[in-house]
Amino acid sequence: MDAAGPLLEMRSITKEFPGVKALADVNLVVRPGEIHAICGENGAGKSTLMKVLSGVYPYGSYQGSIVYRGEETRFADIRASERAGIVIIHQELALVPGMSITENIFLGNEPRRFGRIDWKSANHRALQLMEMVGLRDDPDTLVKDIGVGKQQLVEIAKAFAKDVQLLILDEPTAALNETDSRHLLDLLRGFRERGITSIMISHKLNEIEAVADSITILRDGRTIETLDVAASGADEDRIVRGMVGRELNSRFPPHTPQIQDVFFEVRDWTVRHPISTERLVCKGSSFTVRRGEIVGFAGLMGAGRTELAMSLFGRSYGVYLHGRIFKDGREVELKSVADAIRHGLAYVSEDRKAIGLNLLDDIKTSVVAAKLGKITHRGVLDKAAQYREAESYRKSLRIKTPTVDEGVVKLSGGNQQKVVLAKWMFTDPDLLILDEPTRGIDVGAKYEIYGIIQSLAAQGRGVIVISSELPELIGLCDRIYTVAEGQITGETRRGEADPETLMKKMTSTKRMPTR
Template sequence: MRSITKAFPGVKALADVNLAVREGEIHAVCGENGAGKSTLMKVLSGVHPYGTYSGDIVYRGEPVRFHDIRASERAGIVIIHQELALAPNMSITENLFLGNEPRRHGAIDWKTAQRRARELMKLVGLQEDPDTLIRDIGVGKQQLVEIARAFAKEVRLLILDEPTAALNEHDSQHLLDLLRGTRERGITSIIISHKLNEIESIADTITILRDGRTIESLDVEADGVNEDRIVRGMVGRELSSRFPERTPDIGEVFFEVRDWTVRHPASDERLVCKGSSFHVRRGEIVGLAGLMGAGRTELAMSLFGRSYGTYVSGAVLVKGEEVELKSVADAIAHGLAYVSEDRKSIGLNLLDDVKTSIVAAKPSKIATRGVVDGVREYQVAEEYRGSLKIKTPSVDEGVVKLSGGNQQKVVLAKWMFTDPDLLILDEPTRGIDVGAKYEIYGIIQRLVSQHKGAVVISSELPELIGLCDRIYTVFEGTITGEVARRDADPELLMKQMTATKKSPTS
């Protein structure tokens, strides 16, 4: 890709970007949120068609001009987006060949489709019935279906945008091993990821983008590349610590959960929370650690106005008084806020602009006689835009146009606007670059420095260890242990995250 330039209204996403990928390699593209990585890959794959950008693409020695994604797929280029493009109510087989069905005598040849589906699934290590619906398999397996679908299209260049962002450690490792296998089969891969340890372990070459420009390309082996070297290229400076300095000022317990038990919404026989108890002190950041499916999100959502499952028993105490949080409005009224792990589906309305999104959780704060004050709305949005460093041309900009990191800051602003005493954050830095993570850690720390509290759910143990004052471990809907920051290490946490009996608290 030579001198690629791409502009959107109010912003230049790519400015004279160059990218050279060798056949058969795994090439990583790194950069902060908003650096232009996904836009560059959309240009390459025809999502942004020829004519909407300037510059040249040379593929296998020939200039190419893709007018749509089908044109790039015919050339053997397949992109797998961060938001998987699968039909949940259709089977694995139907998804594998959707729009590309094998035909015989003018009709779909389902016998051939089933046979080829089994071959493709075996290739990616997916051991499921081909008739299984997509909605009935986990995200990790859905990612494998996407890759198998790429193989069905006879892929030569596979583009993966944040392929492991939503995966647990086991599924991530399986996917990376699969990519290594595709390299051995002569398939070239381009991978976008914010997980720098994965990039370091799998990539042959790394190209770093910053502010829509190419900064450098590194040969991982020859240049002795490590995480610190990648970070320096991404942010333009040394990042001596991944977490801002903080001296905790921890006060009394102000939020407590006792014996919290909740049923699964679709099955009365299944408990997703089983007698869980924990507490939060003022000025404290508390972590919830657990493997995917352990019940961390279910616990958080059920506490936040019973947004998930069916309440069975247990009590919530705020400032020593038992309260009933039967709705989201009740939770907000008692000083709770919840930042969802799914910012695009639950955290934000992507049809709204930035200013509307920021005041959405409590518009009554700036309303007179039930009518929102537009001037005050704009002022509030501008205040948060500045204090949280939200990168947007204007608070009138649609949130859908922002990068993932800036969307996450808008979600944080929305809930901080409610002036919560307790902020619950579910995977707050998923899919976000190292620079934006540092800023979000600082936002959380500033909140608790105001004598408030935070609960952080994260699948990244180093994040919990570096950020939290105490960490609770969760396994199969039960809190199995409590570890102070000074005692926390990945091995101890992993033991308690897979323990069936409650461990002694530290």
């Protein structure tokens, strides 16, 4: 390879699936030792392009050519690309929870001696690799016993065990808190200093702007442009314009709240951890929601926001100790998810793939799954009604798919999230709880999701939004509660909320006074 030439060139890459052209004549040039970001809306073709590069989609299943280190490559599978030093880390981590850190790092790549796995050598090498990525746990620790941020580091250590030269990361910080995200970005900078090249797919434009040397923008399966960050001074507005093909003058649709009276109230809600009996995950939480209101919940990772939401939704998390729920002035007991749905509550999980959807189902099955009784007559599902309801939501939520017979697994992240919303809107909820509703979703799809949330509030429903992104809460919500160490520490109204104010309350240990 010419030292002055590119490390990688992908030339005129075209990839088709039945009825869909995912990539059309895409070009990508990556220089040695750089951090190269790839941006685009959900469905733009980013992940597909990286699967072509890494051999997930082998040579012969696409058109075009890949030139790596000055030579054309024809990878038959992912192992062939790994042997060349190209390693991809997918958004859904490929780790085995019941295995140790060491076992996961060397899975399928175990060091051997005299025909047997040399675990002593593996542990020694694992410690070296873990030190490289800043992971200081015992290598015998099971992966299920460490957090998502550390699991991401295990994946990177696993890549280094394969002598990685080109590291591909697909949405590496999507599920990470701010501290873990910063650590990961610092790692990428360190890799750059050591001459390792990285390709990063991300929807977090502020992170891309902070760390990337070059940015390639894809739209509708085509290359729009590649920006040299140092030369062109690429900013978020420029990136957004390339991604969506238009100016987004505001990240939030215009909205005039029509807030009515309190209809949902929680008093002194207290819940114990399901395993650690001495630990309270909700400590005397009290809050209200009005009809037509969007209420935000802000907190650091582990603060207890999701635990609070799930425990309210039919006690689906933790051990209930005490607390009362009032709806429309009357006390209700929600002892099961069925109880919660019957009383007009809906909960959209932060993990749409594992909990929110059955990826084996098609769209029409998913949309009606939470309330089959609505279209069932004498125990028989009305398939015409099922199709009609699903088609109605496909149109109203603008779910990008040719038919509701399509499997949800084939949809982009943003469109999967719309299916989850449709599923719970189908239950006609009075209160919709949305946990990280825009995680892993591009800026254009976020705008559409925000519009859906606002329209739900405009219909007189109450909406709770849990989010790790403070700008999202500030731009979307009418009131914001802050949570720290399992308790509500403050309440901030629209117009008074800013990141500094919220962060102070998110790190406070004082419980908000009850009224």
